[in-house]
Amino acid sequence: MTSEAADSAETVGAVAPAADPGFVQRYGGTIEYVLIPIAALAGALAVFGIFVMLFGKNPLDLYFYMYYGAFGTWFSWQNTLTRAAPLILTALCTALPAQLGMVIIGGEGALLIGALSATSAALLLQGMPPLVVQIAMVIAGVAGGGLWIMLAGALRQYRGVNETISSLLLVYIALAILNHLVEGMMRDPASLNKPSTREIGAANMIGSIPGTDVHWGLVFGLIAAVAAYILIYHTVFGFAARVAGGNIRAAKIVGLGVSKLILTICFLAGGAAGLAGMVEVAAVQGRTNANIAAGYGFTGILVAFLARQNPLAIIPVAILLGGISASGGLLQRRLGLPDASVLVLQGIIFVFVLASDALYGRIGFLKGKS
Amino acid sequence: MDFGRISRRHLLQGGAALTLGAAAGVRPAFAADTTIGFIYVGSRDDYGYNQAHAQGAAALKKIPGLKVVEEEKVAETDAVEKTIESMINLDGATLIFPTSFGYYNPHIIKMANKFPKLHFEHCGGLWTDKDPKNAGSYFGYIDEAQYISGIVAGLTSKSGKLGFVAAKPIPQVLRNINAFALGAKSVNPKATTQVIFTGDWSMPVKEAEATNSLIDQGVDVLTCHVDGPKTMVENAARRGAFVCGYHTNQSALAPKAYLTGAEWNWEALYPKFVKMIAAGEGIPNFYRGGLKEEIVKVSAYGEAVSAEARKAADDAKAKFLSADGFAIFKGGLVDNKGKTVIAAGTDRGQKDPELEKMDYLVEGVIGATA
Numbered sequence: 059m060t061s062e063a064a065d066s067a068e069t070v071g072a073v074a075p076a077a078d079p080g081f082v083q084r085y086g087g088t089i090e091y092v093l094i095p096i097a098a099l100a101g102a103l104a105v106f107g108i109f110v111m112l113f114g115k116n117p118l119d120l121y122f123y124m125y126y127g128a129f130g131t132w133f134s135w136q137n138t139l140t141r142a143a144p145l146i147l148t149a150l151c152t153a154l155p156a157q158l159g160m161v162i163i164g165g166e167g168a169l170l171i172g173a174l175s176a177t178s179a180a181l182l183l184q185g186m187p188p189l190v191v192q193i194a195m196v197i198a199g200v201a202g203g204g205l206w207i208m209l210a211g212a213l214r215q216y217r218g219v220n221e222t223i224s225s226l227l228l229v230y231i232a233l234a235i236l237n238h239l240v241e242g243m244m245r246d247p248a249s250l251n252k253p254s255t256r257e258i259g260a261a262n263m264i265g266s267i268p269g270t271d272v273h274w275g276l277v278f279g280l281i282a283a284v285a286a287y288i289l290i291y292h293t294v295f296g297f298a299a300r301v302a303g304g305n306i307r308a309a310k311i312v313g314l315g316v317s318k319l320i321l322t323i324c325f326l327a328g329g330a331a332g333l334a335g336m337v338e339v340a341a342v343q344g345r346t347n348a349n350i351a352a353g354y355g356f357t358g359i360l361v362a363f364l365a366r367q368n369p370l371a372i373i374p375v376a377i378l379l380g381g382i383s384a385s386g387g388l389l390q391r392r393l394g395l396p397d398a399s400v401l402v403l404q405g406i407i408f409v410f411v412l413a414s415d416a417l418y419g420r421i422g423f424l425k426g427k428s
Numbered sequence: 429m430d431f432g433r434i435s436r437r438h439l440l441q442g443g444a445a446l447t448l449g450a451a452a453g454v455r456p457a458f459a460a461d462t463t464i465g466f467i468y469v470g471s472r473d474d475y476g477y478n479q480a481h482a483q484g485a486a487a488l489k490k491i492p493g494l495k496v497v498e499e500e501k502v503a504e505t506d507a508v509e510k511t512i513e514s515m516i517n518l519d520g521a522t523l524i525f526p527t528s529f530g531y532y533n534p535h536i537i538k539m540a541n542k543f544p545k546l547h548f549e550h551c552g553g554l555w556t557d558k559d560p561k562n563a564g565s566y567f568g569y570i571d572e573a574q575y576i577s578g579i580v581a582g583l584t585s586k587s588g589k590l591g592f593v594a595a596k597p598i599p600q601v602l603r604n605i606n607a608f609a610l611g612a613k614s615v616n617p618k619a620t621t622q623v624i625f626t627g628d629w630s631m632p633v634k635e636a637e638a639t640n641s642l643i644d645q646g647v648d649v650l651t652c653h654v655d656g657p658k659t660m661v662e663n664a665a666r667r668g669a670f671v672c673g674y675h676t677n678q679s680a681l682a683p684k685a686y687l688t689g690a691e692w693n694w695e696a697l698y699p700k701f702v703k704m705i706a707a708g709e710g711i712p713n714f715y716r717g718g719l720k721e722e723i724v725k726v727s728a729y730g731e732a733v734s735a736e737a738r739k740a741a742d743d744a745k746a747k748f749l750s751a752d753g754f755a756i757f758k759g760g761l762v763d764n765k766g767k768t769v770i771a772a773g774t775d776r777g778q779k780d781p782e783l784e785k786m787d788y789l790v791e792g793v794i795g796a797t798a
Binding site for chain 2: 140241253348390
């Protein structure tokens with residue numbers, strides 16, 4: 059963990075003096091990397107507490123219900139993990155291209171296309187053994203989402219189109235394609251007032267992790283996050299990607315195939331979000347309709363930035379945001395806060411974490427900071 | 429405040445709760461006081477669909493011994509399953525009203541199977557005899573109220589051009605548009621109703637554009653079928669046009685421009701449901717009705733409504749309330765492409781299942797379903 063965190067701190071571009079290879083320096087960097095986000099989070103919660111006080115509510119109640127609704131009971135944990143599952147996958151859609159210095163914010167589009175592709179695969183393979191259908195759905199979901207983001211990568215590499223804008227606009231195109239197909243060609247005629255595709259069939263659903271209510275998407279997310287971490291920090295390919303992300307001209311001079319890097323990374327990123335779409339279909343909805351566009355792709359961007367684009371850090375951050383949204387309902391019911399208060403909290407956390415970037419390398423070690 | 433320490437302690441507690449909770453299972457909460465949960469897809473003060481339900485919930489809050497918990501902005505994904513479970517597990521709710529159409533399949537069905545002793549009442553009229561018996565789905569024939577709005581609009585309009593801002597060309601929406609147009613034509617055979625579909629339930633920008641565009645084309649009375657009529661009502665009033673409301677009463681937004689409106693009457697229905705349960709008779713799984721059954725109602729007439737229009741509207745209302753009822757969709761009905769959609773001699777009463785499949789716009793409506 060120590061060297062990993064230090065590595066990522068460097069990637070993100072921390073100001074820490076990396077020249078001194080002394081043990082203390084490295085250790086200090088790691089502590090900093092854990093401590094600053096926690097302090098930022100604590101600061102955000104404190105500010106949110108003040109905000110809630112302005113509404114005449116007791117902030118201690120707030121903290122209690124947040125904890126109770128997110129982690130206080132076994133049910134709360136399952137609620138949190140269920141909500142975290144798609145976020146891990148969609149966050150990877152932003153975090154992987156970030157290694158190349160690209161800002162991709164179109165995970166939602168890849169998720170929608172992944173869901174559509176996975177549904178199509180399942181509908182085409184009706185009657186095949188469930189395992190075959192499920193594997194085909196995974197392949198279709200990953201390929202669909204992957205190609206979608208690869209499109210944004212290719213536009214950037216070959217046509218010089220800004221990938222942030224293009225990936226965002228591709229979300230709306232994906233949504234239009236989804237609505238067009240769901241309300242037209244792929245519509246189940248029986249879905250009168252809620253246009254939907256036909257159902258993929260109960261037998262083809264992937265179900266929950268045994269003993270829980272949490273669907274398999276969580277496991278997919280954990281595997282994908284760890285795999286992405288290994289790929290980026292422990293393979294030659296990942297090293298090449300980080301070199302290209304640090305200085306694209308230098309990467310070209312040393313002969314790295316930058317186009318290939320960009321396209322591959324974008325494919326993997328979109329594939330992760332596409333897999334999230336497949337899971338939504340195969341574990342939750344059982345078919346595709348407008349409900350698939352629930353905004354997981356957009357929350358994923360927040361998760362990736364809060365995790366400072368580190369694939370491993372995405373896991374705890376996704377669980378944290380899953381917990382915030384799980385406890386949001388309880389805040390509405392017990393404290394009478396509007397739903398928007400959860401968005402306010404997310405916004406405050408985001409601002410604090412971004413602002414805390416300025417602190418790296420400026421704290422005389424751990425002194426007085428907790 | 430040290431969030432790191434709090435969260436670690438809480439994690440441990442959560443871990444303990446995790447084991448306990450798994451051992452104890454879900455408690456079958458049946459307290460002396462009954463807790464009822466309401467779930468809304470949008471915000472409960474949207475001057476529209478969700479507010480109408482929240483008014484119904486508010487009527488229940490006045491009944492002693494009832495506790496009402498509410499949660500807004502719950503997506504039509506597994507989020508609603510988790511909200512339902514959270515209301516059951518953490519609040520002890522025994523009767524849940526998930527009010528959005530898209531909550532039903534698969535989410536409510538799944539929850540009703542999981543909690544066979546608790547009751548689930550869904551708004552949308554989707555229950556079939558294959559579904560769990562502890563789930564129900566109610567709906568209202570709000571096209572009756574739209575027909576009356578049409579009469580008032582037809583007699584108020586100077587240009588004879590009416591406008592309809594609609595979400596999607598699905599049967600429920602088409603039925604409202606057609607009922608409104610037929611109501612207008614019944615008093616002014618030359619009246620036309622121009623419809624614009626925005627494509628989704630909540631698209632404020634497109635709703636405003638549609639409103640302006642209709643008024644630019646000479647429309648002087650508008651109504652709508654979207655989740656939140658606020659945008660249409662305010663924009664139309666600002667442009668000097670008259671409006672008929674939808675879902676709930678919007679006269680507060682435009683006191684001078686508001687003619688009348690088609691409203692849900694959940695504040696009458698929900699207490700009725702609770703009484704049925706208290707009397708031990710249970711709520712019918714499939715519960716529907718219109719003006720006569722007090723599931724829908726017509727807004728009080730605004731000051732701009734002439735005596736003639738009031739009389740015509742009151743006469744129509746009396747027909748709906750009469751023992752025989754009144755069929756809006758009568759034989760010899762031609763759609764706006766010239767095709768006969770209901771053969772002469774067949775009257776389709778409000779309960780006719782054929783009307784649930786409506787896929788046409790009647791003669792006099794300007795617009796297309798696809």
